[in-house]
Amino acid sequence: MSLVKPKPIVGLDTEVxxxxxxxxxxxxDxxxxxxxxxxxxxxxREVMPVFHNAKYDVPRLARAGVKYDDWHDTIIEAHLLGYKPLNLPFLSETFNGVHLDKTFVKERKTKTFDQRPQETLEGCSLDAWASYQLHQQWYPELEHRGLIPLYEKEKKVTRVLWEMENRGLPLDEGRVKIAARNLIQSMGRLEITLRRYGxxxxxxxxxxxxxxxxxxxxVKTTKTGQLATGKDILKAYRKPEEVEWTDAVIEWRALDKLKSTYLNKYLGLERLHPNFNQTGTISWRFxxxxxxxxxxxxxxxxxxxQLFVAPEGWTFISADYSQLELRHLANISRDKAMLDAYLRGDxxxxxxxxNTPILRKMYETGDPFLMDKARRWAKVRNFGIAYGITAIGLAPKMEVEIEEAEEFIQDWYxxxxxxxxxxxxxxxxxxxxxxxLTGEDRPLYVPxxxxxxxxxxxxxxxxxxxLPVQGGGAEIVKDAMLRCNEYLVCQVHDELLYLVPTHLAEEYEKYLFEALADDRYEVPYPVEIxxxxxxxxxxxxxxVMFDDDDEEE
Known part of the structure; x- marks a missing residue:
């Protein structure tokens, strides 16, 4: 029996x-x-705090000198219980019957908290109260449904995520500038072509x-009634004399997306600190x-x-789970043929x-382009059918008729x-x-x-x-992150990326190969390093665009 008096539970919220x-x-409270x-x-420091999204609040309080080893988080509680959407105003209104006015947050760029202090303090305290009340309702439900072990694991994952985000991914500023310059030049050339067509x-x-x-x-139109000009539409309905300018439009749009989504956000940064959302998907993938x-x-x-370059004295190590979700499907479906294939090392x-004639014929040509295409189609076939794709969905992805796609599906089954x-x-x-349910009995809701x-x-x-396949795969990766979180800088689907001191790289590579491999199931989950x-x-x-001379500019 513990003689340590439990800390009082209170709702906490921060405004930044x-x-x-x-x-x-x-x-x-x-x-x-x-x-x-x-x-x-x-x-x-003397309380057990309840946050709504601890991944946001806890690091900011830690920087202010208030550190917590444990907490409660109502956004994780809501996600485990299947309550959507996850925003606090909706949840408070639904479960507490109290409206939260977030005007002071929405307008903070035009009217600062200093300009409306009482309104901000009132809103902050009400958010803390809402989180506390939600926790009082939901924690007993988590206990009743046996979800506390998953809840505790997710709280540990929260800490791993913010430590990973804080480390960040190193960017080579010289390469970023070169890439931005080349992209703008390429877009300029395309714009010259398009001006010739008016x-x-x-x-x-x-x-x-x-x-x-x-x-x-x-004509084809969008859902909003606008004339459709998407990539697939332009390619499907263009005339021969329209090929040049429609290709230019498609390529310009692709480059513009690269510019706005990536390069514009990389410029001027030494490290990238992306935000990983723990509750952003139904499957609990990040x-x-x-x-x-x-x-x-x-x-x-x-x-x-190639813009992400390890600083001097450091080395990237990537650990990638090979065919993670197909292996997981073998384990949870107990399909004998699939189990036997993986146990043989296939x-x-x-x-x-x-075993697919059209793919085998492409692959045996020896043409690198066709071989790569065949391999991609094999993955589309395996993953698509495993996830329930229909012939209508598979046909365009493999560039075949619907009848042939249906035969692919039947042959797979x-x-x-x-x-x-x-x-x-x-x-x-x-x-x-x-x-x-996933293999760990995590509920994934399908309203x-x-x-x-x-x-x-x-x-x-x-x-x-x-969902059981994706969610189960996500659990394998999360367990790996909890086992091996030192030097972790990024997680992308089935890949964990580490940035390790070069003098430790060889030893850490061996450690990761052994520690990340998961053999708790009949078909194990190995990693490629x-x-x-x-x-x-x-x-x-x-x-293709970086050499020593360019990077010194």
């Missing part, structure tokens, strides 16, 4: 006007609700739509923003990965290449016959309980499954099939 300084802190700009007003502004979708659809008879590093294109003409993508009844069981479980028919019902059935001076080296992306 200028990062990372805390402008005020709010505190609340059943007896009081108040806020102050002086953090020493309250015994903050297009002064490549961003003017209305003008491009009018020009493209003129004289074509029946989402990433400011900027999003989970969808960085592997472009050979604009090698973005590669399911290579198996698809060997003939090869792995135990997957289909497992998928049916997931749908049946969701119909009864409203959610499916659309209770619809009788229609597109949303079909989407929900698809979620029943893929790659080492490089840049993230691009690890991805085998050539340095």
């Amino acid at each position: 006007q200028n990062e990372p300084d805390v402008w005020c802190v709010g505190i609340a 059943n007896k009081r609700r108040t806020a102050s700009q002086d953090l020493e007003t309250f015994p903050l 297009i002064e502004n490549p961003n003017d979708k209305t003008l491009i739509g009018q020009k493209f659809w003129r004289g074509k008879g029946r 989402s990433c923003s400011d900027p999003n590093l989970q969808n960085v294109p592997k472009s050979k003409t604009m090698p973005l990965y 590669d399911l993508h290579q198996d698809a290449l060997d 003939r090869r792995y016959p135990d997957v289909l009844p497992w998928q049916a069981l997931q749908v049946a479980h969701a119909e009864e309980f409203g959610y499916v 659309g499954i209770h619809l009788e028919r229609g597109r949303l019902r079909g989407h929900a059935e698809n979620q029943c099939i893929n 790659h080492v490089g001076a840049s993230w691009g080296d690890i991805k085998h992306i050539p340095e």
Whole structure:
């Protein structure tokens, strides 16, 4: 029996006007609700705090000298219990019956907290009260449903995430400048081409739509009624004489997206500190923003990965789980053919290449382009069908007719016959309980499954099939992050990226290879380790625009 008196549970909230300084802190429980700009007003170190998104509040309080080893977090509680959306005003109004006016936050760029101090203090204290009240309702429910172990694990993941974000990814400022300059020059050349066709502004979708659809008879429009000018539309409906200018539009848009999404956010930075959202997806996979590093294109003409260069004396080490989600499907579906294949050491993508005539024919040409295409199609086939893709969805991805795509799907299920009844069981479980479960019994909610028919019902059935696979894969990666979080700087799907002192790299590489491998299941989850001076080296992306002379400019 512990003689240590438990700390009182209170709701806490912070307001930040200028990062990372805390402008005020709010505190609340059943007896009081108040806020102050002086953090020493309250015994903050003597309480067990309840936050709504601790990943935001805890690091900022730590920088102000108030550090916590443990806390409660109502955003994680809500996500585990399936309550959406996760924003505090909605949850407070729904469960507490109290409206939270967030005007003072929304307008802080035009009217600072210093200009409306009482309103800010009141709002901060009310947010703390709302978090406290939500926790009082939800924690017993987590206990009743046996979700406390998952809740405690997610709180540990929170700490790993903010430590990872704080380390950041190193950028080579010289390379970023070169990439930005080359991109602008490429866009300029495309703009010259487009001006020859009377297009002064490549961003003017209305003008491009009018020009493209003129004289074509029946036109395609977007959901908002605008003339459609998307990449696939332009390629599908253009005339031979329109190829040059439509290609220029497509390429300009792609470069403009690279510029706005990535390069503009890299300029002037020595390190990138993206935000990883722990509760941003239904499957509990992380989402990433400011900027999003989970969808960085592997472009050979604009090698973005080559912008991330290890500083002198440091080395990148990447640990990548090989076919993580297909291995997890084998384990949870218990498909004998898939289990046996992995236990033999087979590669399911290579198996698809060997046993699918169209893919085998492409691969055996020896043409690097066709071989790469065949390999990509094999992955599309395996992952797409495993996630419940239809023939209509698969056909355009593999550039085949719908009938041939349907045969691909049927052949896949003939090869792995135990997957289909497992998928049916997931749908049946969701119909009864409203959610499916991962291997760790984490509930993943599928509200659309209770619809009788229609597109949303079909989407929900698809979620029943893929969520246990994606969610289970995410759990494997999170466990790995908890085991090996020193030097961790980024997580992208099945890859963990570390930045290690060079003199420790060889030893740490061996450590990661052993420590990250997960053999708790019949089919184990091994990792492939790659080492490089840049993230691009690890991805085998050539340095097409960087040399020593350029980088010295």
